[in-house]
Structures are given as C-alpha cells and as structure tokens.
Amino acid sequence: MALTVRIIAPDKTVWDDQAQEIILPSTTGQLGILSDHAPLLSALDTGVMRIRSEKEWIPIALMGGFVEVEDNEVTILVNGAESADEIDKDAAGVDFNEAKARLEELQSDENTQEKIQATQAYKKARARFQAAGGMV
Numbered sequence: 307m308a309l310t311v312r313i314i315a316p317d318k319t320v321w322d323d324q325a326q327e328i329i330l331p332s333t334t335g336q337l338g339i340l341s342d343h344a345p346l347l348s349a350l351d352t353g354v355m356r357i358r359s360e361k362e363w364i365p366i367a368l369m370g371g372f373v374e375v376e377d378n379e380v381t382i383l384v385n386g387a388e389s390a391d392e393i394d395k396d397a398a399g400v401d402f403n404e405a406k407a408r409l410e411e412l413q414s415d416e417n418t419q420e421k422i423q424a425t426q427a428y429k430k431a432r433a434r435f436q437a438a439g440g441m442v
Contacts, residue, residue, distance in 0.1 A: 307341040307342070307378060308324040308325060308326060308341060308378070309324065309325045309326070309327075309328065309339065309341055309378050309379070309380050310323075310324060310378060310379045310380065311323065311324070311325045311328060311357060311380045311382070312379075312380070312381050312382065313355075313366065313368075313382045313384060313387055314381070314382065314383050314384070315384050315386050315387045316385070316386075320366060320384075320388075320389060321357065321366065321389075323359075324359075325358060325359055325380075326340075326341075326359065326360065327339065327340050327357075327358040328355060328356065328357050328358070328380060329355065329356045330348075330350055330355050330368075330373055330382070331350060331351045331352070331353025331354060331355060331368060331433075332348050332349065332350055332351060332373075333348075333349045333350065333351045334348075337373075339375055339380060341378050342378065343375050343378075344375075345375060346373070346374070346375040346376075347372065347373070347374050347375075348372065348373050349370075349371075349372055350368055350370055350371045350372060350373055350382070350384065351370060351429075352368065352369050352370045352426070352429040352430055352433050353367075353368060353429070353432075353433050353436075354366070354367055354368070354433050354436045354437045355367075355368050355382075355387075364389070364390070365389075365390045365436070365437040365439075366387055366388065366389050366390070366437060367387060367388045367389075367390075367393065367430075367433040367434045367436070367437035368382070368384050368386075368387050368433065369384055369385045369386035369387065369430060369433070370384065370385050371383045371384030388434060388437065389437075390437045390438055390439065393434050393437055393438040394438070395435070395438040395439055395440055398431070398434045398435040398438045398440060399435055399438075399440050401434065401435070402428075402431040402432055402434070402435040402440065404431075405424070405427045405428040405430075405431035405432070406428060406431075406432075408424050408427070408428070409421075409424045409425060409427075409428045411424075412424050
C-alpha cells in the first residue's frame, strides 16, 4: 500500500501524489515513513526530504515546518520548498559556499542575531545544493 503525500508551502502545493517511502529532516534527525506508520506529528528542520516513487528517489529542499502522518496520509506543511528540478545546481553551489564562508566568519561570535541569521542562510543553502545533487 502506498502513502499519499502532500507538501504544502504558503505559495503552492509542491507535491500531491503517491509515494512508497519518504525520508524527512526532522528536528531530532532523519525520519523515515513507510506505509502503515503509526500516527505522528513532528517538527521539521531545514533540509532535504527524499520521496521514493515507483521508479526513483526524488529530492525536495524543505525550509522547516511540520509533518502529520495518519492512515497512510502524510501532510507536510512547510515555510518553503523547492524540488530538485527547480534549482540551478551551479547557482546553489555558489550560494552554499558564500553562506558557509559567512558563517565561518561569525563562528567566534556568541549567539548574536547576525550569527543566527547566517546559520539559517547556511542551512537553506546547504539543503538547496544537496537537493540539486551537489555534494556537501
């Protein structure tokens, strides 16, 4: 039995289809969901979600949110999401390297607002680059 997966961002529905398996970036680590999973509500971190369709794994960059699993239906509400085919790998790689350099500059700072923003920018850039097929 397949899962019905819906990924909903504020501006669009990113995915609304069947899947055999999904792997999510939860705030406590990677979370795998197969059919007949126990009911679940969890927070999601910024990272790459992977959806296994009939033929392949499909990566989608998620920008944090929540997931609910119940009766083989998975509803994912996110702040933002991009599928791999929407991301320019070269541009994502440049963004990732810039965000990484900026975060390294601020590494000695305490938890300033600037460092928190740089950390979030780094996580987003890393997720986009990984979803596009880049190696981090």
